[in-house]
Amino acid sequence: MADFETPALREYPVIPLIQAGTMDHSKSYVAKADHNTPLGFPGELVENWEQKAVDKLGELVSKSRALQVFLDSCVKCGACTDKCHYFLGTSDPKNMPVARQDLLRSVYRRYYTFAGKYFPKLVGARDMTRDVLDEWYNYFHQCSQCRRCSVFCPYGIDTAEISMAAREIMDSVGLGQKYTNEILVKVNKIGNNLGLPGPALINTLEGLEEDVKDATGVDVKYPVDVQGADVLLVTPSADFFAEPHIDGLIGYGKVFHASGISWTMSSFASEAGNFGMFIGSGANLHKVASRIREAALDLGVKRIVVGECGHAWRVAYSFWNTLIGPFDFLDPRYPVPQHICEFTYDLIQKGALKFDKSANDDKVVTYHDSCNVSRASRMGNFPGGQFVIPRAVVKAAVNKYVDMAPETIYESTYCCGGGGGLLTDELLELRVKGAMPRMQSLKDVIEQHGVTHMATICAICKAQFTKIVPYYKHDMGMIQSVHGLVSNAIRLGAVNG
Numbered sequence: 001m002a003d004f005e006t007p008a009l010r011e012y013p014v015i016p017l018i019q020a021g022t023m024d025h026s027k028s029y030v031a032k033a034d035h036n037t038p039l040g041f042p043g044e045l046v047e048n049w050e051q052k053a054v055d056k057l058g059e060l061v062s063k064s065r066a067l068q069v070f071l072d073s074c075v076k077c078g079a080c081t082d083k084c085h086y087f088l089g090t091s092d093p094k095n096m097p098v099a100r101q102d103l104l105r106s107v108y109r110r111y112y113t114f115a116g117k118y119f120p121k122l123v124g125a126r127d128m129t130r131d132v133l134d135e136w137y138n139y140f141h142q143c144s145q146c147r148r149c150s151v152f153c154p155y156g157i158d159t160a161e162i163s164m165a166a167r168e169i170m171d172s173v174g175l176g177q178k179y180t181n182e183i184l185v186k187v188n189k190i191g192n193n194l195g196l197p198g199p200a201l202i203n204t205l206e207g208l209e210e211d212v213k214d215a216t217g218v219d220v221k222y223p224v225d226v227q228g229a230d231v232l233l234v235t236p237s238a239d240f241f242a243e244p245h246i247d248g249l250i251g252y253g254k255v256f257h258a259s260g261i262s263w264t265m266s267s268f269a270s271e272a273g274n275f276g277m278f279i280g281s282g283a284n285l286h287k288v289a290s291r292i293r294e295a296a297l298d299l300g301v302k303r304i305v306v307g308e309c310g311h312a313w314r315v316a317y318s319f320w321n322t323l324i325g326p327f328d329f330l331d332p333r334y335p336v337p338q339h340i341c342e343f344t345y346d347l348i349q350k351g352a353l354k355f356d357k358s359a360n361d362d363k364v365v366t367y368h369d370s371c372n373v374s375r376a377s378r379m380g381n382f383p384g385g386q387f388v389i390p391r392a393v394v395k396a397a398v399n400k401y402v403d404m405a406p407e408t409i410y411e412s413t414y415c416c417g418g419g420g421g422l423l424t425d426e427l428l429e430l431r432v433k434g435a436m437p438r439m440q441s442l443k444d445v446i447e448q449h450g451v452t453h454m455a456t457i458c459a460i461c462k463a464q465f466t467k468i469v470p471y472y473k474h475d476m477g478m479i480q481s482v483h484g485l486v487s488n489a490i491r492l493g494a495v496n497g
């Protein structure tokens with residue numbers, strides 16, 4: 001399959017011995033001018049980039065007290081060193097969170113601290129050089145911004161924020177990453193990350209209506225651009241075409257159908273994902289999110305519901321209000337935004353949905369908590385809702401459910417290995433190796449409880465897992481959308497759907 005070794009899964013998880021430089025070669029493609037300039041970045045590495053990068057770092061630190069505290073307060077206690085899935089999977093010490101932070105911290109110290117200016121060697125301060133920049137590019141694109149390390153740091157230092165700052169600096173001097181920037185250009189031009197134009201989207205959804213009618217005998221609709229619908233659903237564009245994502249979309253439609261609540265998608269805002277977050281770019285984050293506000297106003301909806309996408313939910317839950325709010329034009333009786341799992345859960349609580357769980361009796365299901373949902377957002381109106389609600393939805397639809405080891409779920413969940421702008425083929429080795437800790441805990445429940453399927457509510461997790469589970473000798477069909485399970489079990493009137 002590829003010329004790297006898939007990490008061995010063991011009887012018990014093992015912290016690897018350090019192997020320096022094992023991932024030095026891992027480099028994602030650099031963005032070209034036409035991926036950079038439409039986003040407001042220089043087309044290529046600018047003249048005098050060293051000084052400009054240092055100036056940008058100073059600007060970011062002066063604007064963000066959190067970033068300054070993160071850079072100033074690490075005491076090198078080592079608590080984070082074995083918490084990153086990329087270190088556990090690659091053994092490369094630069095993938096230890098503290099070492100990753102130090103790539104940026106060393107430059108910050110050199111230019112912005114007294115000790116670093118006058119005694120650089122004593123405090124590990126470094127000049128901004130081409131070697132340093134290349135190291136930043138490689139290793140800040142080996143961080144999925146999952147925030148697992150921050151859970152274990154006694155000071156709460158968030159490496160994801162440092163990684164976002166480093167990427168923001170690199171973009172500002174013309175060294176962007178192709179995968180992320182190209183997608184941002186696409187969403188701005190066409191409305192979604194896939195570059196699927198409106199007519200093709202409508203075609204796809206009409207085809208889906210026919211498929212669901214054939215399978216269930218029920219006229220479930222997948223409406224687009226319906227003026228005055230109650231709900232605008234924004235979902236990751238992967239839901240429109242790939243498995244298991246599309247099973248989730250089929251499930252959302254069935255839930256809306258069963259609820260009797262009118263809904264629509266938008267051909268203008270046909271993307272919930274927002275890669276602006278991955279590159280720390282407030283301007284791009286705002287531009288992508290604004291499409292959703294505009295669509296909600298144009299369509300005159302009362303509520304906005306977000307489909308299964310981890311980072312999209314973080315952006316919606318944590319940033320929308322200040323980024324594209326206020327939402328005073330929406331119905332105040334409902335949360336803004338609302339997650340599709342909250343929407344389905346509320347209906348389940350009210351007894352408004354009926355399930356035949358035996359439709360999923362060929363499966364023993366476990367659930368993978370997605371990083372951005374677990375550690376950067378919430379759901380429902382009670383603490384821990386982001387863990388309880390998706391599980392409650394799964395359990396409403398299946399009879400056989402098992403959790404993975406407690407130290408690998410909830411807020412301690414392991415990243416899938418493909419988040420944060422790393423879901424690109426040239427990083428496949430990193431992705432396969434970074435998935436090792438999650439594959440280890442999956443192996444344990446397969447062996448101990450006969451688990452056959454793993455469900456999740458993140459488009460990136462689904463795309464990453466379907467790609468990498470074959471490296472660990474599993475069938476890609478084991479990965480499920482939560483609403484795909486709902487779709488199998490929900491009863492739609494007289495005919496089972």
Ligand code: SF4
Binds near residue numbers: 149
């Ligand atoms: S944020 Fe996640 S990927 Fe990045 S260093 Fe921390 S644990 Fe690793």
Ligand code: SF4
Binds near residue numbers: 073074075077080
């Ligand atoms: S756990 Fe926090 S303080 Fe300790 S080494 Fe890691 S980042 Fe530094």
